[in-house]
């Protein structure tokens with residue numbers, strides 16, 4: 422979905438928050454435009470189809486959200502008029518029904534229950550599910566709820582971590598490649614996979630004349646190159662971020678040894694450094 426389309430549907434949308442679900446690979450609702458063109462999106466994102474006739478919803482709406490049934494008032498679903506949920510039940514769009522005639526939403530019913538409690542009574546979800554409800558709130562475009570959840574420990578941690586990762590280029594792709602490389606390199610003997618990363622915040626441009634840029638450089642050993650990036654975070658911070666994420670995902674990471682700097686010298690030192698990450702698969 423293009424940024425301007427998001428803005429059109431959610432004038433108050435915080436795009437940096439929206440990008441969170443995209444990065445995380447979460448499904449994201451998409452919308453049809455006011456000009457009635459269907460916004461086709463990639464993946465399993467839900468596409469709202471325009472309704473030729475204005476859809477007439479009953480005052481009490483039976484819902485099937487991912488297999489869990491709810492009954493609620495239409496006024497509850499449309500309480501926040503700028504939300505995606507209100508748009509869904511505005512009558513401008515068609516919503517499929519299941520075989521029993523319940524309006525079907527292809528999302529997680531467990532978390533929708535908390536969304537509904539918020540719409541009904543303003544009740545916030547328990548702390549231990551706040552991050553999941555936050556993502557659902559994002560899906561339904563419920564920005565008031567998102568705002569309130571951002572001050573819970575789990576959601577604020579999620580947002581800080583996300584902002585931290587966003588400093589580095591192609592972070593999730595680099596992480597996936599790190600894991601795949603480690604798997605490929607894991608030997609039968611000790612089941613440890615080594616990954617050499619050449620990380621550089623700034624491109625090294627030698628100033629010394631006669632500096633041989635084709636020297637036998639440590640950076641040539643790298644499986645993965647990461648850089649350059651604009652943010653202030655240095656290479657060490659990047660490696661720590663990557664390692665911490667891998668550990669949090671459940672990988673057994675041997676903490677990297679001190680970085681290895683290139684030893685080449687001709688008028689000046691080569692500034693390139695490599696980092697070694699080792700994942701043990703046992």
Ligand SMILES: [Zn+2]
Pocket residue numbers: 636637638639640683684685691692693
């Ligand atoms: Zn070098």
